[in-house]
Amino acid sequence: xxxxxxxxxxxxxxGPSDVHPRILEAMSRPTIGHLDPAFVAMxxxxxxxxxxxxxxxxxxxxxxxxxxxxxxxCCFVNLVEPGEKVVxxxxxxxxxxxxxxxxxxxxxxxxxxxxWGSAVDPQKVEDALRAHPDARIVAFVHAETSTGACSDVKTxxxxxxxxxxxxxxxxxxxxxxxxxxxxxxxxxxxxSGTQKCLSCTPGLSPVSFSERAVAKIRQRERKVQSxxxxxxxxxxxxxxxxxxYHHTAPINALYAxxxxxxxxxxxxxENAWARHRHHHEALKAGLExxxxxxxxxxxxxxxxxxxxxxxxxxxxxxxxxxxxxDYQLEIGAGLGEMAGKVWRIGLMGHAxxxxxxxxxxxxxxxxxxxxxxxxxxxxxxxAARSVLxxxx
Amino acid sequence: xxxxxxxxxxxxxxGPSDVHPRILEAMSRPTIGHLDPAFVAMxxxxxxxxxxxxxxxxxxxxxxxxxxxxxxxCCFVNLVEPGEKVVxxxxxxxxxxxxxxxxxxxxxxxxxxxxWGSAVDPQKVEDALRAHPDARIVAFVHAETSTGACSDVKTxxxxxxxxxxxxxxxxxxxxxxxxxxxxxxxxxxxxSGTQKCLSCTPGLSPVSFSERAVAKIRQRERKVQSxxxxxxxxxxxxxxxxxxYHHTAPINALYAxxxxxxxxxxxxxENAWARHRHHHEALKAGLExxxxxxxxxxxxxxxxxxxxxxxxxxxxxxxxxxxxxDYQLEIGAGLGEMAGKVWRIGLMGHAxxxxxxxxxxxxxxxxxxxxxxxxxxxxxxxAARSVLxxxx
Numbered sequence: 001x002x003x004x005x006x007x008x009x010x011x012x013x014x015g016p017s018d019v020h021p022r023i024l025e026a027m028s029r030p031t032i033g034h035l036d037p038a039f040v041a042m043x044x045x046x047x048x049x050x051x052x053x054x055x056x057x058x059x060x061x062x063x064x065x066x067x068x069x070x071x072x073x074c075c076f077v078n079l080v081e082p083g084e085k086v087v088x089x090x091x092x093x094x095x096x097x098x099x100x101x102x103x104x105x106x107x108x109x110x111x112x113x114x115x116w117g118s119a120v121d122p123q124k125v126e127d128a129l130r131a132h133p134d135a136r137i138v139a140f141v142h143a144e145t146s147t148g149a150c151s152d153v154k155t156x157x158x159x160x161x162x163x164x165x166x167x168x169x170x171x172x173x174x175x176x177x178x179x180x181x182x183x184x185x186x187x188x189x190x191x192s193g194t195q196k197c198l199s200c201t202p203g204l205s206p207v208s209f210s211e212r213a214v215a216k217i218r219q220r221e222r223k224v225q226s227x228x229x230x231x232x233x234x235x236x237x238x239x240x241x242x243x244x245y246h247h248t249a250p251i252n253a254l255y256a257x258x259x260x261x262x263x264x265x266x267x268x269x270e271n272a273w274a275r276h277r278h279h280h281e282a283l284k285a286g287l288e289x290x291x292x293x294x295x296x297x298x299x300x301x302x303x304x305x306x307x308x309x310x311x312x313x314x315x316x317x318x319x320x321x322x323x324x325x326d327y328q329l330e331i332g333a334g335l336g337e338m339a340g341k342v343w344r345i346g347l348m349g350h351a352x353x354x355x356x357x358x359x360x361x362x363x364x365x366x367x368x369x370x371x372x373x374x375x376x377x378x379x380x381x382x383a384a385r386s387v388l389x390x391x392x
Numbered sequence: 393x394x395x396x397x398x399x400x401x402x403x404x405x406x407g408p409s410d411v412h413p414r415i416l417e418a419m420s421r422p423t424i425g426h427l428d429p430a431f432v433a434m435x436x437x438x439x440x441x442x443x444x445x446x447x448x449x450x451x452x453x454x455x456x457x458x459x460x461x462x463x464x465x466c467c468f469v470n471l472v473e474p475g476e477k478v479v480x481x482x483x484x485x486x487x488x489x490x491x492x493x494x495x496x497x498x499x500x501x502x503x504x505x506x507x508w509g510s511a512v513d514p515q516k517v518e519d520a521l522r523a524h525p526d527a528r529i530v531a532f533v534h535a536e537t538s539t540g541a542c543s544d545v546k547t548x549x550x551x552x553x554x555x556x557x558x559x560x561x562x563x564x565x566x567x568x569x570x571x572x573x574x575x576x577x578x579x580x581x582x583x584s585g586t587q588k589c590l591s592c593t594p595g596l597s598p599v600s601f602s603e604r605a606v607a608k609i610r611q612r613e614r615k616v617q618s619x620x621x622x623x624x625x626x627x628x629x630x631x632x633x634x635x636x637y638h639h640t641a642p643i644n645a646l647y648a649x650x651x652x653x654x655x656x657x658x659x660x661x662e663n664a665w666a667r668h669r670h671h672h673e674a675l676k677a678g679l680e681x682x683x684x685x686x687x688x689x690x691x692x693x694x695x696x697x698x699x700x701x702x703x704x705x706x707x708x709x710x711x712x713x714x715x716x717x718d719y720q721l722e723i724g725a726g727l728g729e730m731a732g733k734v735w736r737i738g739l740m741g742h743a744x745x746x747x748x749x750x751x752x753x754x755x756x757x758x759x760x761x762x763x764x765x766x767x768x769x770x771x772x773x774x775a776a777r778s779v780l781x782x783x784x
Contacts, residue, residue, distance in 0.1 A: 001441070001657070003414070004434045004650050006424045016643060019423040022395070027644060028420035031411040031593055032398045033722045042396045049393065065595065066458035069639035070620045100619050195640055201423055203457065203595060203642030225617050227492050228462045245727065247461035248587055250595030251408060252419060253645060258396050265393070330425045335637065 009324070010351070012360055013332030014145050014305060015173065016195035016202045017348035019256075023200055026259035027252050034237075034249040042258060043238065043249075049261035053175060053198075053269065054190065054208045056182035060231065061208040062238040063257055064191070065250050068172040071191030071205025073101055074229040075168045076139075078209075078217045079189055082106030085135040087128050087165070089113075089120040089156075093146035093336045094170055098139045105225065110135055116337060117307070119300040120151040122159055129163040138165045143174035145196075146335040148307035148344065149296045150178065154185045161186065166213055172196060175206065176264055177276045177304035177348060188213040194253075197276065197304055199349030200260035203253050260349075276303040279352050282387040283345065286361040289383035290368075291376045295342055304352065306345040307338070314373045316340045319364075322371075327363040354388050401716070402743070404752055405724035406537050406697060407565065408587035408594045409740035411648075415592055418651035419644050426629075426641040434650060435630065435641075441653035445567060445590075445661065446582065446600045448574035452623065453600040454630040455649055456583070457642050460564040463583030463597025465493055466621040467560045468531075470601075470609045471581055474498030477527040479520050479557070481505075481512040483543070484536035485728045486562055494531070497617065502527055508729060509699070511692040512543040514551055521555040530557045535566035537588075538727040540699035540736065541688045542570065546577045553578065558605055564588060567598065568656055569668045569696035569740060580605040586645075589668065589696055591741030592652035595645050652741075664741075668695040671744050674779040675737065678753040681775035682760075683768045687734055696744065698737040699730070706765045708732045711756075714763075719755040746780050 011018045032039050043062075050061050064071045076098070080086055084107045088099045091114040102109040110132050112124045120140050129135055138160035142153050153169060160167045166188040174180050176197030182190055188210045195202035209217070209231070217224075217231055224230035228247065236244040264272060280303030284294070287308055295307040310316055316333060320343070323329045332344035345360060361380040369377040403410045424431050435454075442453050456463045468490070472478055476499045480491045483506040494501040502524050504516045512532050521527055530552035534545050545561060552559045558580040566572050569589035574582055580602045587594035601609070601623070609616075609623050616622040620639065628636040656664060672695030676686070679700055687699040702708055708725060712735070715721045724736035737752060753772040761769040 001437055001654060003418060003654060004421075004437070004647055006421050006434075006647070007428075007430050008422050009424050009428065011423065011425060013425055015640060016423050016425060019644075024420040024422070024644075026395060028416040029396075029398050030400050030416070031403065031408050031587075032401050033403060033405055033408060034594070036399075036401065036716070036722065038399050042398075045393055045396070066462060066620065067639045067642060070458060070462075073618060073620045097619065104615055104617050104619055193640065195423075201642065201644040202426070202640040203645055223496060225496050226465060227489065227496055228458070228465045247459045248407060248585065248594045250459065250593065250645070252411075252416075252593040252648075253595055253642070255396055255398070256644075262393060262395060324428070330428065 007328060010329045010356060010359060012346050012351055012356060013330045014344045014346050015193065015348060017199055017346055018351035019201055020199050020263055020350040022263060023256045023259045027201060027256040029255055031251050034251060035243060035245065039251065040243055046254060046258045046261065049258065049265060050206050052265055053261055054182040055180065056208050058182065058208045058210055060214050060235065063254065064205040064207055065247060066205060067203055068191065068193035068205045070229065071207050072097065072170060074207055075189040075191050076101040076105055077224050077226045077229055078231045079137060079166060079168060079213060080105040080107045081220060081222060085110055085132055086137045086139060087112060087125065087132065087135050089125060089140035091118055091120055091149060092116050092141065092144035094141045094144060117147045117149055117295040119149050120156060122152060122155045125156060126159050129159065129165065135165055137168060139168040141170040142180065143178065143302050143305065145173040145305055146338065147295055148302045148305040149300050150302045153187065157185050157187055166216065173305055176272055178302065179273055182208055186210065194257055194260065197349045198260045198264065201253065201256050203250065204257055276347060276352050279347050279354065279357050280306065282384040283347060283357045285387045286380035286384035289376060289379040290365060304346060304348045306347065307342045308345065309342055311373045311375060314368065314371060318371065319367055322367045323363050326367065327359065329359060329363050357384050399720060402721045402748060402751060404738050404743055404748060405722045406736045406738050407585065407740060409591055409738055410743035411593055412591050412655055412742040414655060415648045415651045419593060419648040421647055423643050426643060427635055427637065431643065432635055438646060438650045438653065441650065441657060442598050444657055445653055446574040447572065447576065448600050450574065450600045450602055452606050452627060455646065456597040456599055457639060458597060459595055460583065460585035460597045462621065463599050464489065464562060465618065466599055467581040467583050468493040468497055469616050469618045469621055470623045471529060471558060471560060471605060472497040472499045473612060473614060477502055477524055478529045478531060479504060479517065479524065479527050481517060481532035483510055483512055483541060484508050484533065485538035486533045486536060490531045509539045509541055509687040511541050512548060514544060514547045517548060518551050521551065521557065527557055529560060531560040533562040534572065535570065535694050535697065537565040537697060538730065539687055540694045540697040541692050542694045549577050549579055558608065565697055568664055570694065571665055574600055578602065586649055586652065589741045590652045590656065593645065593648050595642065596649055668739060668744050671739050671746065671749050672698065674776040675739060675749045677779045678772035678776035681768060681771040682757060696738060696740045698739065699734045700737065701734055703765045703767060706760065706763060711759055714759045715755050718759065719751065721752060721755050749776055
């Protein structure tokens, strides 16, 4: 057996996205101790950079030492007590995962369903809360990674608060890619991932909790069922003042996240959001010129996750294998009920640039054309270019 | 705010230990997708390298995507069902954490206590199992990181099996440092960490489960309370055959672990164990020549984690700060009831070498001497050298 040397891919799936070289370099710096004063100072910077990315002043803002799924679980196990009713909005895979979490907390999910590919319907949430006045929490996904649909967080949080519910928001694919104001929108608990629009390596989950959420966690009747994710303990390490050992932090992964957030701050959040929007418009022009259609209607579409229907008679896996072998390009398969029916093309973080838009369109055009797929060949790149360089 | 450039320390605390440069380099290789065929092939190698490190043929052997505390939780939430009795042996901090896990699973801990600094007493375990014939699991720590005591895993597992109990073993600090035979000793569930004797970056927890353990997990009455750690789901990704998405694996951290395990295989497990033993003998000779005494009696002492008593009148924090500022050397503070009373000097993995033994002794001699501590100054290095180079 030998050292593993990965092929050099271009990652345009649902994440991980291409990691910025500065981040890979940061990750390889020498490991130091998790209680080293120099490391603790870095943690403080990291928290403040995360507050910027989330647009919040929440004190309880930090990365969970595990991937986004653990960030989701962190929100649920801390905020949900057994026997409580939780309204869970399902419009894709990750809403379904939220329901699993509610059940495993011994709580009662009240499901609000929308079609895969649609946003969460605020009226349905309002109706559910009227029907279940004893519900305590509303949970939903901002950017559904399985479909590419974007829900209206601000409105959903307002409805939840009017019914005296706390809110748990999945922002795994949202953070850094589309407008998100945790403070202004008064989100109570939110989790994200590092490997999407932050262009960082996978493995951490940034989270943030409002004062109301923290108060509920402090007043719990039962201990949090997870020792590892119990925020009452985690904050002994991540909170201010003297740091107490809870678990050994993933030191080098945190170097990487610090660098990723610094890059985001250097660019500016609004600029990053605009960049995602701009390159999405170019990709969209190209895909539509090719004759491919989007799963999500335009008004609810995410720029960073483009789900398109696989043309009739085209084999999903064959195309993705050809893209990988001929172009070193990864795009995503469909998940759950969309498996085999859609591709998910990511334009996230560092991977969201003109070069990748053109690479992807060119590669798709070539592979689909050579397989005899029913597409309009040879038009996509020009259509994208006209968006990227409107004057020329 | 700027990029974070950590100071270059020598890590001789309880972990993280110094990371081998090959591992840091591996970690910075380009990120690829978690379902990329090249990555899946690497995962297979990683599992086989882990089987070697654990000395087992257990199929369910893989890294949990989070630190050792999550590996511990993974064992408990999967194997323990609510209402079950679990014998938990406590002889330090990590036995206490096991008890917390049992309680948070809604199960009943039966505590077997031994003094901090002692090994777990097999007779007490035997007695507890006789008194509680309905116990289903016995849990204990192989290498207590808080005290440096080593317990007799083989004997404890035999006793547990005689009473028809499964076993959960904490090998966070053990793996790669001292003899451990998961297969031969018939351990049912074991977890470890990457940042100790494997010299890897912190953030992952290698685990392994016997067929008996897997059978119990498959036959559970209630779902595992953690979605993220539910092995029935995790194995859809880490098991053989077609890999199904469960969570996004921490790609670069897994590159690092692959490299760390490769280095271990190149050296050979037995050689690594002997290296830890040899350098411990040298460190011990030096510390004793200086007049410092060990917390753990010689027959139960771990080579990789040396807990020594702080001399009378010496301030713990002052010494550790001086070691850090003057020598860039990190040693560990005492944990729990040993805080302020002991230092924990790690000799783990890549950091377990002659240079570090001499650095540590020289630095301690200097700092303690300059503070007027009651030690025998000027003898430690020579004593260690006579062990390192017995002929010269």
